[in-house]
Amino acid sequence: MAGILFGKFMEQITTQTGIFFDKESKRFEKINTSVYENAALGSEYVARQIAELIRDKAARNEYAVLGLATGSSPIGVYQNLVRMHQEEGLSFRNVITFNLDEYYPMAPEAQQSYVRFMHTHLFDHIDIDSNNIHIPDGTLAPEEIKAFCLAYEAQIEEAGGIDLQLLGIGRTGHIGFNEPGSSLQSKTRLVRLDRLTRLDAASDFFGVEDVPYRAITMGVGTIMAARKIILLAWGEAKADIIRQTVEGPIQESVPATFLQEHSNCEFVLDEAAAAELTRIKTPWLVMEPEWNAKLIKKAVIWLSEKVNKVILQLTDEDYNEHGMGELVAAHGPAEEINLRVFNQLQHTITGWPGGKPNTDDSTRPERARPFPKTALIFSPHPDDDVISMGGTLIRLVDQGHQVHVAYQTSGNIAVFDHEVLRYINFTRQTLEQLGGDMEQDQQLQKMQKQILNKRPGEADPPAIRQLKTFIRQGEARSACRVCQVPQANIHFMNLPFYETGGIKKNPLGEADIEQTMALIKEIKPHQIFAAGDLSDPHGTHRICLSAIFEVLKRLKKTEKWLADTYVWLYRGAWQEWSIADIEMAVPIGPKDMLRKRMAIFKHQSQKDVAMFPGTDKREFWERAEDRNHATAQAYDALGLAQYEAIEAFVRWHL
Numbered sequence: 037m038a039g040i041l042f043g044k045f046m047e048q049i050t051t052q053t054g055i056f057f058d059k060e061s062k063r064f065e066k067i068n069t070s071v072y073e074n075a076a077l078g079s080e081y082v083a084r085q086i087a088e089l090i091r092d093k094a095a096r097n098e099y100a101v102l103g104l105a106t107g108s109s110p111i112g113v114y115q116n117l118v119r120m121h122q123e124e125g126l127s128f129r130n131v132i133t134f135n136l137d138e139y140y141p142m143a144p145e146a147q148q149s150y151v152r153f154m155h156t157h158l159f160d161h162i163d164i165d166s167n168n169i170h171i172p173d174g175t176l177a178p179e180e181i182k183a184f185c186l187a188y189e190a191q192i193e194e195a196g197g198i199d200l201q202l203l204g205i206g207r208t209g210h211i212g213f214n215e216p217g218s219s220l221q222s223k224t225r226l227v228r229l230d231r232l233t234r235l236d237a238a239s240d241f242f243g244v245e246d247v248p249y250r251a252i253t254m255g256v257g258t259i260m261a262a263r264k265i266i267l268l269a270w271g272e273a274k275a276d277i278i279r280q281t282v283e284g285p286i287q288e289s290v291p292a293t294f295l296q297e298h299s300n301c302e303f304v305l306d307e308a309a310a311a312e313l314t315r316i317k318t319p320w321l322v323m324e325p326e327w328n329a330k331l332i333k334k335a336v337i338w339l340s341e342k343v344n345k346v347i348l349q350l351t352d353e354d355y356n357e358h359g360m361g362e363l364v365a366a367h368g369p370a371e372e373i374n375l376r377v378f379n380q381l382q383h384t385i386t387g388w389p390g391g392k393p394n395t396d397d398s399t400r401p402e403r404a405r406p407f408p409k410t411a412l413i414f415s416p417h418p419d420d421d422v423i424s425m426g427g428t429l430i431r432l433v434d435q436g437h438q439v440h441v442a443y444q445t446s447g448n449i450a451v452f453d454h455e456v457l458r459y460i461n462f463t464r465q466t467l468e469q470l471g472g473d474m475e476q477d478q479q480l481q482k483m484q485k486q487i488l489n490k491r492p493g494e495a496d497p498p499a500i501r502q503l504k505t506f507i508r509q510g511e512a513r514s515a516c517r518v519c520q521v522p523q524a525n526i527h528f529m530n531l532p533f534y535e536t537g538g539i540k541k542n543p544l545g546e547a548d549i550e551q552t553m554a555l556i557k558e559i560k561p562h563q564i565f566a567a568g569d570l571s572d573p574h575g576t577h578r579i580c581l582s583a584i585f586e587v588l589k590r591l592k593k594t595e596k597w598l599a600d601t602y603v604w605l606y607r608g609a610w611q612e613w614s615i616a617d618i619e620m621a622v623p624i625g626p627k628d629m630l631r632k633r634m635a636i637f638k639h640q641s642q643k644d645v646a647m648f649p650g651t652d653k654r655e656f657w658e659r660a661e662d663r664n665h666a667t668a669q670a671y672d673a674l675g676l677a678q679y680e681a682i683e684a685f686v687r688w689h690l
Contacts, residue, residue, distance in 0.1 A: 061315045061323045064283045066296045069303040071310040075270040078304045079112030082202075082266055086117060087126050089200055094130045099168075101132045101192075103201035103259070104158075105212075106150045108575065109268040110202055114158040121162045128164040132195045134188070135171040136203070136212040137253035140181075140226060142174030147495065147538055148240050149174065172224070172252035181252065185224040189258065201262035205269050208232050209277050209290035213253035216289045220297075222255030240540075242449075256294050265301040267292070269309040272611060278305060279312035321359045327367060329380070334616035335360060336377040337674065346675030347378045381676055384621045389428045389685075390437045390563065401620035401687070402563075402602065410438045412561035416580040417447040418512040419639040420567055423660050424608040426519065426632035427624035428565075428683050433520050440559055442527040443512055444552075444580045445534035448496075448504035451641045453487045456503050460484050495537035505530065507641055514638035518631060527555060533579055544579050544586075553587045560597055564588075568605030568613075568686060577608070585688075592690055604685040609659045610652075612684060615670050619687045623679040624664060633657050 062069070072078035086102065093100040104110070120126040135150060144151035151171050159169060170191060176184055192198060203211050208230050214222060215230040228250055229237075238244035259265065269278050281292040282303060295301045310316050319325045320335055340347045343354050355364045355373075367373055383399045386392070390409045391402040411432050415421035421429060421441050432439050460480050467477055483499055490496075496504070509528055516526055529551055533542045556564070566584050567577045584603075591598050604620060607613055624632070636657040637643065644655065652659060664681035672678045 061319065063322060064314045067282050067301055067303055069282055069305060069310065069313070071305050071307060071313075071316070073307060075112055075306045078268070078270070078306055079110075080116050082268065082304055083113045083116030083120065085266070086113070086200060087120050087124075090126065090128065090131055093199070094127065097130075099130050099132050099195065101134070101195045101197065101199045103198040103254070103262055104133050104135050104154065105202045105204050105268075106135070106137075106153045107204045109204035109270055111157055113202065113268070118158065118161040128162045131164055132168040133164070133170060134192055134195075134198060134254070136259075137251050138172040138174045139248040140172075140174050140176075140250045140252050142248065144175070147540075148237075174252065176252075181226050185226070185252065188224045188254075192258065198262040200264045200266065201259055203259070203265060203267040205267055205274060205277060205281065205292050206230075206233055207236060207273065207277055209281060209292045211256070211259060211267070211292050211295070213251040214256050214259075214291045216291065218256050218288065218291045220260070220294050221257045223258050224252070224254050226250055226252055256291055260294065260298055263300065265295060265298055267295065267301070267303045268305075269303065270306045272308045272311060274305075274309040275312040278303070278309050282313060320363065324362050327363060330616070332363065332367065332373065333377050333380055334614075335363065336373060337616050340674055346673070347374050347381075348675050350374050378675065381615070381671070381674060384618055385623065385671070385676065385682075386620060387431070387623055388435065389620065389622045390432050390435055401685075406562060408435075408437045409562035410440070410559060411563040411565065412440045412442060412556065412559050413565040414442050414444055414567065414580065414584060416444050416567050416577045417450065418443045418445075418508040419447070419515070419636065419642055419656065420569075420577075420608050422515050422519065422632060422635040422639075423656050424567065424569065425565060425606045425683050425685075426635050426660070427628045427664070427681070428606075428622045428685075429521070430519050430628050430631055430635075431622065431624075438525070439521050440525040440527060440561070441512075441516060441521055442529055442555055443509075444529050444531050444583070445576060446501075446505040446528075446530045447508045448501045449538070451504035451507055453490065455507060455641045456487060456500060457484065459503065459507060460487075498537070501535070501537055508639075511639045511641060515635040518635040518638060529555065531580070531583070534576065541576065541579060544582055548579075548583050549586050549590075552583045553591065556587060556591065557595065560595075562601060564601060564603045565685075566603065566605055566688075567608055568688075569608035569610055581605075588690060598690065601690070603688040603690065605688055606683070606685055609656050612663050612667055613686055615667075615674070617686050618667075618684040620685040621667070621671065622683045622685070623668070624681040624683055626680050629661065629664070629681055633661065636660065 072081065090100045117126070121128065135154060138150045139148065142149050146152065154171060170188070172188065173184060205211060208216055210230065210233060213227050213229060215227060215233065229248070234244055234247040237247045241247045280290055281295070284290065284293060286293045286296055315322050318338060325331060336347060336350070339350060339354060339358055339360060342358060343350070345354070350370055352364050352368065352370045355361060355370055363373065364370055384401060386400055386402065389402060390411060391397060391404045391407065392400065393404055393407040395404055397404040413421050413425070413429060429439065460483060464477055464480050483503065486497055486500060513523060513526060516523065531548045531551060533544055533548050536542055566581055568581060569577050588598070588603065642656060654662070661681070664683055667682040667684055668679040671682060
């Protein structure tokens with residue numbers, strides 16, 4: 037349900053909804069691609085294909101041989117297969133599986149093990165014969181690996197070859213663990229992992245230093261021998277590598293491009309992963325689209341950037357020379373189109389994110405009334421509020437609105453152990469100074485030993501997680517003081533889906549939804565701000581947003597006041613809205629940018645080096661400021677007023 041709601045949100049911000057993609061529109065694409073509204077729909081489509089293969093093989097008394105992948109991309113497929121087994125009688129007794137890869141070294145019971153992953157998400161819930169499951173062995177002695185790899189290839193051949201191979205794709209373009217430089221003829225072998233691949237895996241291992249340097253993987257040649265290949269890609273973080281793979285040349289530096297040579301390969305994408313494909317990003321270059329206001333706005337901004345002119349300087353010739361002559365013919369001349377788009381952009385800019393009282397609000401993104409408003413800011417982690425919209429938060433408070441901040445998760449897994457040790461030492465010294473009881477000191481000593489004896493990648497026990505939660509809550513309170521948010525308006529939700537003790541989260545549950553619903557009903561906000569940043573490394577933002585969408589869908593039926601609530605989505609440390617999508621742009625001056633920085637600095641456990649920084653080595657305050665400056669510069673380059681910085685929002689309509 038929440039997945040469908042998220043898809044509806046993506047539909048609201050995409051400019052191509054309803055465009056029919058014919059063969060001509062796909063002429064830049066060298067691989068068959070299917071684009072679905074969201075990952076849930078794409079996963080169901082793939083699961084249906086697998087189920088059809090299994091049933092067809094069973095009817096002929098044959099085995100279906102599946103090549104399986106791990107990671108976040110295929111989880112939805114496995115969930116659908118499990119459901120089909122439980123509800124539709126799909127049997128896996130005639131299925132043989134071969135997994136793509138495994139880290140080396142890796143114990144099968146380890147939290148990051150692909151053996152554990154496959155049993156958790158699929159094998160433990162279906163009727164497959166355990167003898168038919170094959171996964172590379174991460175416990176082998178070095179001298180045993182070559183023989184194992186040869187035997188793995190022989191087992192695939194003995195099974196009759198792989199009927200259907202599932203793949204994900206890494207940001208380096210790797211398939212399996214075939215990193216850049218892998219050859220088309222490569223077979224199952226031990227490989228060294230690319231730096232980017234290890235960085236992407238760092239969150240699973242509680243730090244890049246704990247990620248193995250090597251893995252055992254099927255080769256490109258092994259994958260290419262499959263009779264059918266389906267590659268899954270979800271989310272904006274995959275958009276660029278998908279474009280390179282689907283539309284670029286075949287090259288060893290992007291191993292996935294070898295799939296262009298496969299005769300039966302399909303890429304199944306959600307709209308976000310497909311966003312950089314020519315037919316999605318610039319459809320006017322491959323066909324005559326149905327022009328609407330949003331698509332015209334996107335096209336004109338693209339043209340302005342392409343020819344390096346401000347919007348009001350674009351000419352009929354600029355449009356004609358860049359494949360947009362039909363737009364001028366139908367909606368021109370250029371001067372009129374330019375002015376309409378310029379005014380659209382100008383109307384997104386406001387220094388009053390809560391609405392300016394006693395003014396004409398007909399062209400403003402927010403209403404003038406009521407004033408003051410009650411604003412509820414949802415923050416997935418205890419610092420996303422100030423990182424992503426700290427300047428706007430400060431502006432709302434300064435302008436007299438009643439601001440509440442709700443921290444949806446504890447964020448405890450992002451606290452380094454050394455930070456906890458610092459607090460434990462401080463507390464023990466304080467107890468000693470004040471003559472505290474020995475029992476409390478002994479408990480602190482016990483927790484200290486637990487941390488010092490913890491193995492790399494091991495989940496924290498509950499007591500340590502609680503301490504880390506307290507650290508992050510204290511930092512959030514300090515940041516709110518900088519922004520002058522009343523302490524009574526701070527809400528620590530600690531949603532249950534997050535509290536697993538590990539990187540992998542539970543699915544969104546009814547308890548998460550009920551808790552979110554209770555808070556919204558209690559506050560009855562005129563404005564809701566929520567994180568629409570969907571490229572965070574471990575998916576917490578996506579789950580938190582799904583919870584809010586599901587709650588709003590339910591409340592819409594019973595809470596009449598909700599019809600007057602505006603929902604604004606911000607983005608965080610990993611990305612920004614495109615200028616074409618922005619519906620409210622809040623200029624932030626130098627003074628408030630400094631206050632925002634000070635609020636971010638209060639999150640000391642995330643300062644200097646964050647637990648999960650991704651590939652960007654900048655601190656979060658640097659990322660935020662650079663992004664805000666870049667948004668202001670982008671508006672300036674289009675001919676709008678020049679501002680120090682801008683925070684951007686997209687409205688989600690109920």
